[in-house]
Amino acid sequence: MRREEPAGVVVLNDGWWTLDPQGEVRGAVVLDNLVHRGEVPPTVGVFVDPGVFPGAEQPKNRNVEYDTFDDRYVTFLLTEVVPFVAERCTLVDDPARWVVCGGSSGGNAAFTAAWMRPDRFGAALCFLSSFAQMPGGNPYPSLVPRTERKPVRFFLQSGARDLGWDRPTRNWLAENLRTAAALAEAGYDLRLVVGDGGHNPNHEGVLLPDALRWALSPPPR
Template sequence: MTEPNDAAAEPGIPRNYPHGPDSSRRDGVPRGRIEGFAWNDSAVFPGTTRIVQVYIPAQYSGGELAALMVFQDGQMYLDPDLEMRAGIVFDNLIHDGSMPTTIGVFVDPGQLGNRNAEYDPADDRYAEFLITEIIPAVRDQLGLNITEDPDLRAICGGSSGGNCAFTVAWQRPDRFGLVLGFVSSFAQIPGGNPYPELIRRTSPKPLRVFLQANRWDLNFDHSDLNWYSNNLLVAAALAENGYDHRIELGDGAHNANHGGVILPDALRWLWRT
């Protein structure tokens, strides 16, 4: 686990972690390009409009099928001045062979305050939205050649976007086989977190799951609606049912710092062959 840069901080004080070299631009590493479009014609979430940004790696020629990774809260992951810096990380990891040539699709939540309504429910609506609307639009509008192999299709998010990513893969493992969730908000799924019990009583699905949780997340010292413990419960259920999974624990709060710092290693683990 990455060491915090303020290791002498008092116990109970959330830590701040420094980024490593994979999160910075390197000389000699070709840069992918970003294209995008507005999506305001959703049948699944009518009345919403959003921006979809698409990372296309320099190594993509169009002649081969590219891998796919979809991010919720897309702008937060792409902004090079924020914690995740996913475009820079993709450049570095694709260049050094740590992940395949991968199209990154960065989807913002629908305007009109629709984020929680889209991300939190443990149903198949958001999966349908991605599979029937966003991914076809990426293919059609940008002419990209994307694989259908779920082992080469990943989904990622943080907070409510993290449980959304898990829900999409849980509902449609035939379309997404790789899951990356940062400080996931399993605790606020309407009706309660169903996944510990669902995972235990359902035959294992062909999923590889990386979770990250922070010790000082929301309600860290409460028995109800505890973000940290709910991530631990999901990880425990995955372990008990033999899933290929990993959970990385940090000493941060409910933010993207620790997740952004470990993003390169999380992607290396997720995309390993």
């Protein structure tokens, strides 16, 4: 990709393990290969870690940032992270080429970021989202039908043996399926993949190339 060529954006939450070339996701390797082969247009991967407060009683701020249903995280991305990237790369303005991606609580953050700012993120890739542990409960099964459809495409992956798969409350599988059903009934462009595994990133690593091809392809008209 030439420096002056405008690029799309893929924000990947939990950047430290999504980026790890020895890990199961290997986000940078996947994205580089897709761009190199011309399977997706020029795209910049932005790997973002959640905050840490050294010395604090609860040093990891991940659940606060990722699980909360508000616009603080996406505002941080758009006012602090993306401008830093834009100083170094020319970015396209088309939301259809801006994607936000995450797994577990990072999947919550990806969904909420696109939900709150569909004018910027045109697709969200959400793997094993932890909707079941959002403070106050998962808002989306009831919120989606009551809200005018947003110009966002959603890719949801869940596992048949995800956390709490066989219990009546805090069931990760059930909350993903309820969210997917609400999106389908509301007419969203949705992809849902259910695998046999539990709460680990193995399936995300397998699916990420196809998910990015789908997210960065022209949306249906």
